Amino acid sequence: MTKEFQIRYQSDIVSSLSRRLMNDVVEEIFNYLDYDSLKNSEAVSVQWRDNIAYGKTWKKLLERNLRLSAEWREMLEILVLKWSLDSSVPKNYMHCRTLCKQVGNSVSKLRRNWLEGRHSKNEFTDFSQPEIESIFWIRGSLNFEMNKSWIGRGQRDGSIRFWNRWTLETSAIFQPLLLTNRLLGCNTVRCLQFNDDIVVASYFGGSICIWNVHTTELLQVLDEMDVANYESHYIPVNGLSLGGSPGNYWLLSCLSSPTEQDFVTLRLIKSPSEEIPIVHRIVLDQKLRVLQLLVNDTHVMLLISDTETKRDQIQIRSTASMEILKTIQIPYSEMGVFDYRKGLLLVGSRYEIQLWDTETAICIRSVRSSSSIVFVKIISDRYWVSCNTSGKVEVWDLKCALNPAHTPSVLLHQLDATNLHCPLLYPVVRADEYQIALIPCRAKDYSELHIIDFLQLDEKAPIDRPID
Template sequence: MEESASGDATLTTIIKLENDVQMEGPGDVLASATTTDLLADLSLAEDFNKEKHLGQAYLINHEKILGTFQSWNEHEQRDFMERALQRMGHYQIGHIDRYIRPMLQRDFISHLPSQLAVMILQNLDAKSLSSCEAVCSNWRSVLAVGQLWRKLIERNVRSDNLWRGLSEKRKWKNFVLIGREAAAQLICERYGKKYDQLRGSFDMFMLQHKFYRELYPQVISDISKIETNWRTGTYTLSRINCRSEQSKGVYCLQYDDDKIVSGLRDNTIKIWDRHDLSNPRVLSGHTGSVLCLQYDNRVIISGSSDATVRVWDVNTGECLNTLIHHCEAVLHLRFSDGVMVTCSKDRSIAVWDMVSPREINMRRVLVGHRAAVNVVDFDERYIVSASGDRTIKVWSADSLEFVRTLSGHKRGIACLQYRGRLVVSGSSDNTIRLWDIYSGVCLRVLEGHEELVRCIRFDDKRIVSGAYDGKIKVWDLQAALDSRSLPGCLCLSTLVQHTGRVFRLQFDDFQIVSSSHDDTILIWDFLDATGETRDVNADALNDAAPAPAVIVDNANNVDESSSEENEDVVRRERHPARQGPRASPELFH
């Protein structure tokens, strides 16, 4: 009877406590309590006197039972425990839950050697690192001493071009990928602290932790702004005016952080210092328009409508070599790893071995196109060429044998880029096509330009195209490769600033640099986008001679009245319904 009364009293207490919990507001700690917790609390309160509840038979046999339990395998042990739990009362399970919970929530980081803790945590992403900081001060100290935010930033800089570029443009590159001591000194200078006083102290670790912890969201914010600016077409525009007495257009260009190298219709190459764009260095020697060029850290190689290829010293501007092979204009060229490929209006492709700038030997001529070969690209597997005959041809880079033809464009092909297994081409049928080079299948057709697509480039995210309609379009590459994407979702933005045909462009994560028949080079900056436009060499423009006359008819066709037909490699075709300029019969059919 006493035991029954005791049990009833306990049950009454539990019910009362449960009612109290239900009556508490949601903000009270008690509101999160459970019946199981309350039962466990009651049973734990009696643990100090638990010996009086243990029978003599149990005390005699429990060691034997535990020995038998130990002899079982883990599956048998688990099965036994499940069966035992099924036979327990609710308050007993609550007690066991409270007993086990600390075992499952052990602070392993605090109990591990610091080096091992750092090795584990340094594999986390930013969100997880932030969560770790909030656990306790000890975990935060592990992050600080291990400089885990710095290591995360360094990993991103090593693996991601956008991060690497931002580290240079935002001037925080010097705080990563250098020794700890050197970085610590720079951080002390930034915060106005004395390095000698903090060196090796915990305060020094915390100061470095503060710097990198604050740097990370700043970088993420920059990346978000850049992506938004690309999608919305928001930029700051810098205009380089290239007009001179003879200039009638900028046909080609390439750039880096220090310079822009451009090929002009006035037969010259102009090298613009990115820090002083008003006074270009001029390379003269070609007797025709400079239609294509490429440079590396040693040489500039250019092709011209004078049918020659010239090799120049990139630092001194000296002409080191002149290659005479093609019998008509050299329309495009590419070189890499000791190999150069050139193509011409004479319908041929030439493959060259580059021993040195002064020793470049012909290896083989590839013949197969039925019209001018307007563009080439290659890697270690394939050479890819496109022609006015409406086809793209693929050649083996090793054997130089023909592999396959990609057919689909309805008119001549003016431009392409090849990388990985993807070829992207632009045509005078006003479309862009994406191809799988292995199967030859056309993956997508992009429509939107109103005239010939003259230049095209792509990276892992975007395709950027320029056309004779004067527009530059930015396309979503990943969406274009997804067959489920609707055509209306593919063009991210259209950039309209050129007043003439867009001849050439190049881009990276932060900018587009483009050139045009309007005698300008435009720099479209998506990093520091303010919407402003500035003429970086306006004084030079005021002193220059006026541009050559052009005639614009009512149909907006442009006739370059001072151009010669054999130089006009970018002339659009005549449409029967619109009287336009006379086109070369071999180009962009």
């Protein structure tokens, strides 16, 4: 034994404690390690590996991370959906170790892929609905939504179809009960929103349908045309937003007309199967048009365009009172978009993206784009994503954008969402921490769903090799 190796051997406190049969102390030491440190510790020596193998360290790490880390909880939910895993914490050591590594490796891989721009591209051909698109694509009704579990979209018969987002297998179909036909194409879904409990869809005919997401039971049919002048050619429910928490869901909708006033209605859903009261309804000036809206527990946000002065603004209102708290003037755009997260407001307009602090109403960062912006989204606390009319997806560094001293470009990656070699018309985009999904709208009869996948999960769950 060399002198250097002897010194290292004697200074190995873990092995020293093990030789003294103090394995409970060794296990307590390992319990302080995070996932990466514990995984690396297994490779230090056979003694370390055995100490970790025959204790409860992996089980305690899994329980701790699932309790404290939203990243780990959501990743486990996704792996359960993708690989049909058992979501309960297993008692067996090897199962705990395997599940811990599947979740931990996926979290690490996702972070690395976003930073380095690594992704895969997938096409979902069964998503196309040409009969709808040939009539309504230009109205911007090619709408779909997704959350961590499902992708949802309206069908040609007015039903809502859900797919398992990770296997792309049909999960559920929600059948509507629509009110009397008032407009051509009234069975066409105009807007769609859903969460873990309810599905809400609005239709060109003026209906808003609400279903139970678990049973697919139709719970409510609301009529948004009760305030409309039927000769004014209203576009029923030109916007829809669902926010809040179980027992207090807020539903915000807008009834729009090119010739009359816009109506914005806020409802409170305490129990979806019971009567849903209108909490507030505001009527805007005839020259003002609502382009986009959003609601959460504390704020209502309206992106409003002034058709006379050609100016846009975002009104931040109190959810409780609908009182205007702040008004932020933004660049004029006929198709403006915005997103909000933790006090930050991201606004996309013609050739420009602005990042605002809503507390101070100060624009923190402004960047230029080569064409009009059709989508913006703040991704966690690290990035934001934008897409322009040509279908070019760009990933930006949010942390650098928030630093006033950072003068270089905050653009990280430019991605092509599709392999189409032709201009797009008005792509419809959704994005979150895992994927960016896009309908290209290249032509009236073409709308496969194109997915940029940063998570890149294997088709089957990787099998962890047992310790010899």
